[in-house]
Amino acid sequence: MSTLAQLNEATQAGYATALEGVYPAPWVAARTLPARPFPSLAALKHALVRTVRQASRDEQLALLRAHPALADQDAPGRQHPAGSSDGTGGTSLAGCAPAELARIQALEAAYRERLGWPFVLALRGPRGTGLPAEQILATLERRIDNPPEFEFAEALRQMHRIAELRLNERFGFVPEQGNLVWDWCERLARHSEQAGDVPARLTVTYLSDAHRAAAAEIAATMRDCGFDQVDIDAVGNVVGIYHGDDPAARRLLTGSHYDTVRNAGRYDGRIGHFIPMACVRALHRAGRRLPFGLEVVAFAEEEGQRYKATFLGSGALVGNFRADWLDQPDRDGILMRDAMRHAGLPGDLAAIAALRRDPARYLGFVEVHIEQGPVLNDLDLPLGIVTSINASVRYVGEILGMASHAGTTPMRVRRDAACAAAELALYVEGRASADGDSVGTVGLLEVPGGSINVVPGRCRFSLDLRAPSDAQRDRLRDDVLAELAALSSRRGLRYSVEEAMRESAAPSDATWQGRWEQAVSSLGLPLHRLPSGAGHDAMKLHTVMPQAMLFVRGEHAGISHNPLESSTADDLDLACAAFTRMLDQLATS
Secondary structure: OOOHHHHHHOOHHHHHHHOOOOOOOHHHHHOOHHHOOOOOHHHHHHHHHHHHHHOOHHHHHHHHHOOOOHHHOOOOOOOOOOOOOOOOOOOOHHHOOHHHHHHHHHHHHHHHHHHOOOOOOOOOOOOOOOOOHHHHHHHHHHHOOOOHHHHHHHHHHHHHHHHHHHHHHHOOOOOHHHHHHHHHHHHHOOOOOOOOOOOOOOOOOOOOHHHHHHHHHHHHHHHHHOOOEEEEOOOOOEEEEEOOOOOOOOEEEEEEEOOOOOOOOOOOOOHHHHHHHHHHHHHHHOOOOOOOEEEEEEEOOOOOOOOOOOOHHHHHHOOOOOHHHHHOEOOOOOEHHHHHHHOOOOOOHHHHHOOOOOHHHEEEEEEEEEOOOOHHHHHOOOEEEEEEEOEEEEEEEEEEOOOEEOOOOOHHHOOOHHHHHHHHHHHHHHHHHOOOOOEEEOOOEEOOOOOOOEEOOEEEEEEEEEEOOHHHHHHHHHHHHHHHHHHHHHHOOEEEEEEEEEEOOEEOOHHHHHHHHHHHHHOOOOOOEEEEOOOOOHHHHOOOOOEEEEEEOOOHHHOOOOOOOOOOHHHHHHHHHHHHHHHHHHHHO
16 A cells, blocks of 8 residues: 555555554554545544544553563564664664663663553654664653653653654655754754753853854755845844745745753744745745745744843844843843844844834734644644734842841741742742633742851742733732732731733734634644743734744643753644645635
């Protein structure tokens, strides 16, 4: 069986034969038979996943227990680890050092004893080219301590990934654009402020040497893709323009940021410019122009890691770059304007103000982003439609009490600033939990000059409050600040609090959201709509033009802002396909 059309027309016996061994139990394939015809390979994959999701717990457990141990997976017909007989390269378990192999086998045995099923891992990994032995070992060491229910779901997800790779082979499918985007992300991660430790730690803050190297690489890649014009602008944005049939035609604006948090993942922001770049590359290679232009922007700053101000890249495009930001110092006392000039940028407000886009020249703004959350992962869906970006507000504050001797100060008279901050953190947790989709975080807690035998007299803290609407966010904020005042009064403390950032909710434009929905549906995938709890550059563009976002599933429960952040080449390929379908719709509308 070599084509989807043949599978759709096969007899029941032929259908079962074609899908034999994709999952370690024949009932998975058998129960998808009534779902034919499948409009796409992605639809077939999802139908199989849905079948497993709808099965009983006992059936799912039996499916996991039928999975072979890692050491047995080089056998013919099994999923092939890197370096085995499928020729994908890399390191197979057979090539492990004896001590490494012994450690893996011991952990496997402990995993099975603790959880009751074998350790399941797609050894060919997110790119399909194989995981090195040290990564297999690290994954085992991390997952063995997962809560049983969490790990049960993760084992099933790994089984689905194994099935996906097998189906790709059987139907001769290679996620070429997804591979390209995945490779670009991995290659860009070589540029890090934590040199020499790139595989584990990625840090690229605004206008650092690593940041400038990343910008240069993105610009070079854009030129290789066939963009007509590539520039690095006055705030460090990398801007690529692919003209339409008429160079004067309006443009679709798209992109995301390339700066990172400290100790970051490799996909946050970056797939948002690499995916449209891959699509432009395909257009250029086909010699095709659209009735509109494409402007892809790799925004220089979104994360707020080096300076207090955030969204410097997208903010400049909407005329929201304040003059006083240029005089903000970083932690080393370097002013933003001086950092800009050191990077070869003007460091001049007039040059930055000139970057403001005229909304009349644009059709709208779209952004593709890794989800940075667990929803799509939990649902086993590769793509999701963003309905709105949540409103948010951030504060930095300090509680002042009285530092005193930990041994001689009675509990009843203590003025403990850290305990007050802890009480506030627990209040934020409870208040946000009781408020639907609101979230609240105290991410920073610091006792300056603290000592093990001193009652804390000062405690610095942060507040990050988010909700689906401005009004809901503001109610949460008011209650949290009122609680801060009340507990400080009750404990005899003083406090100060300063607003560091405020962003309004950014609901997706209905027309553009509909275009994403149509694009995803055309791939044979179900639609799932969800809000974004994270902030994005689209929030800024939302103030001047219609915007809508597409989310791509992340691996490892959707973790982000973490080195474990990941996505598969297959999911990235589907995002590229959805972006192309959206362009095609727009071209014919």
